[in-house]
Amino acid sequence: MDIGIKLDIRGLSKSFRLDKGRQVTALQHIDLSIADGEFVCVIGASGCGKTTLLRIIGGFEQADAGHVDIDATGGDLITSTVFQEDSIFPWLTAEENVEYGLRIRGVAPAERRATVDYFIEKVGLGAFRRAYPTQLSGGMRQRVSVARAFANRPEVLLMDEPFGALDEQTRLVLQDEILRLWSVHRRTVIFVTHSLDEAIALSDRVVVLSARPGRIREIVPIDIPRPRNVAQLRSHPRYGALYEKLWNLIQGDVVAAAGAAT
Numbered sequence: 001m002d003i004g005i006k007l008d009i010r011g012l013s014k015s016f017r018l019d020k021g022r023q024v025t026a027l028q029h030i031d032l033s034i035a036d037g038e039f040v041c042v043i044g045a046s047g048c049g050k051t052t053l054l055r056i057i058g059g060f061e062q063a064d065a066g067h068v069d070i071d072a073t074g075g076d077l078i079t080s081t082v083f084q085e086d087s088i089f090p091w092l093t094a095e096e097n098v099e100y101g102l103r104i105r106g107v108a109p110a111e112r113r114a115t116v117d118y119f120i121e122k123v124g125l126g127a128f129r130r131a132y133p134t135q136l137s138g139g140m141r142q143r144v145s146v147a148r149a150f151a152n153r154p155e156v157l158l159m160d161e162p163f164g165a166l167d168e169q170t171r172l173v174l175q176d177e178i179l180r181l182w183s184v185h186r187r188t189v190i191f192v193t194h195s196l197d198e199a200i201a202l203s204d205r206v207v208v209l210s211a212r213p214g215r216i217r218e219i220v221p222i223d224i225p226r227p228r229n230v231a232q233l234r235s236h237p238r239y240g241a242l243y244e245k246l247w248n249l250i251q252g253d254v255v256a257a258a259g260a261a262t
């Protein structure tokens, strides 16, 4: 793997067998290199293979062909994943959820405590640290997930529409929070989203997948300087052109996917 590359995907393909001998090709020949500390969003029409790509990188699913190499030199875990909804344990408090991965890896109690305290505060949950997930709002639960993922210090942080189920205001706040956390605790992030706004706000580059079979249609660099303020981003002179470019790349597929679903 080249120096500075954290994740290298070569020739990745994946099909799923359906009933009656039919099969669906979810991903076809994906080549993608992601730099250490880079923030990459993946967009594409519904069903184009975004989640499948993340699941293969995370080791939840096996590819039919190709390989994923992760340069495992800087983190404590290979990958850590934040899902769209409720991936935290309901029987553990907010702080116990954040602590869980550290405990499993045998991190010493004092270091564990310091790390949990730090990340719980960073996501604004100091007053709710002993609350159970049912006592937290959806936004708070996702904050716990995000804190847990960063506390695990993964080589690659995988996020599958982590804010997709939240209202727009909460989403804006969490986008700002994740940018702040990432600027201090630089991890390599792959973030799946349906929101073009979100992709532009967060990414260094946006990977645009085509509809089934999912292939890389284009990789669009987001040339808006950091630090970024999510709420002010829409008035940036580059914003309109980037939004239009991304929309033009997926529009046909989105319309077709919506038609197929009705």
Ligand SMILES: Nc1ncnc2c1ncn2[C@@H]1O[C@H](COP(=O)(O)OP(=O)(O)OP(=O)(O)O)[C@@H](O)[C@H]1O
Binding pocket: 016, 017, 018, 024, 025, 026, 044, 045, 046, 047, 048, 049, 050, 051, 052, 053, 212
């Ligand atoms: N376990 C499975 N068995 C059969 N087919 C599957 C399975 N997982 C995914 N697929 C199919 O693979 C294709 C890609 O699915 P995937 O969930 O990766 O898409 P996606 O881009 O994440 O979709 P969405 O944006 O709607 O979440 C779809 O056609 C889906 O039906």
